[in-house]
Amino acid sequence: MRRALIVGVNGISISVARLLINNGYDATFIVKSEHEGQVVRDVPAYVYVSDQVNEEVLDNAGIDKAELVLSFADDETNLKVASIARSRGVPVVMALVNDKENYLDRFIELGVYAIPIVDAVISKIAHYLRMPFKQLLFADELVQAYYVVISMDSPYLGDELGQLERRCGVSIPLVIRGNEVILGRDNLSIEAGDKLLIVGRSDAVVRCVEKLY
Known part of the structure; x- marks a missing residue:
């Protein structure tokens, strides 16, 4: 089964997890607190509660076997996770970008599929108008x-x-x-x-x- 590793919990990451699971992925969340773990309790995914950029935790979560890593935390965490994923040879790495001006180029330099939140919203508005x-x-x-x-x-x-x-x-x-x-x-x-x-x-x-x- 294809494996996806998801870092961070919010409405977007939960929706993405469900999409992946419905399309044949085995999903694993890495969350930073027991509260976040409870938020995803209804998602049929493995959950690790720990430091999200701890390489030992990422190893235990199966980053070396993941086909896809997605990071939905703050920009610094997303950048560190993306860097580790790229160093481990993960084929596809995606990350949300909150601060496009200061972080987008850094993600692109890593070869990561960066998704600026502001662009996602503006593109929809531009499409409708x-x-x-x-x-x-x-x-x-x-x-x-x-x-x-x-x-x-x-x-x-x-x-x-x-x-x-x-x-x-x-x-x-x-x-x-x-x-x-x-x-x-x-x-x-x-x-x-x-x-x-x-x-x-x-x-x-x-x-x-x-x-x-």
């Missing part, structure tokens, strides 16, 4: 990945996806339209409210996002 929005998802020396919401004022409304890819020299493998996830294809027309995943060389992606945003 058809306003422009962009979020950096990944970056290293060569490659960047951006999530961009197309506004009603975008000059690329009606253009085909293939045209935009060739013009910018990037790849757009996914488009989210409403509740539908669409695999990118050359003849797909761009609509207001579309959310594009843009991937490619850092310089090309930056130029493309600047044109779209």
Whole structure:
């Protein structure tokens, strides 16, 4: 069975745990108090009550065998957990970011899927109001990945996806339209409210996002 290790307890982490369990994951929580342990008592998951960045505890919780580590605590705790998970070779590490300005770049440097809370809220508002929005998802020396919401004022409304890819020299493998996830294809027309995943060389992606945003 696939294993997921979840650090921190709040409404989001509990909902994510249920989602993972319903999709075949064996979930383990690491919480910092008996009170937090009681909060997750109705979730069918293992629970460790201890220091959340204690490597011995993380070892006992099975971090070396986890396919997925998610951290929902404060930024410093999330950063330490993410660093340990990356050092142990965990394939997928995700963390909420409360203070985007001071922490986002540090998570990205670790190769962690960072989810700024403020961006998650703003992206929803931008989607409903058809306003422009962009979020950096990944970056290293060569490659960047951006999530961009197309506004009603975008000059690329009606253009085909293939045209935009060739013009910018990037790849757009996914488009989210409403509740539908669409695999990118050359003849797909761009609509207001579309959310594009843009991937490619850092310089090309930056130029493309600047044109779209």
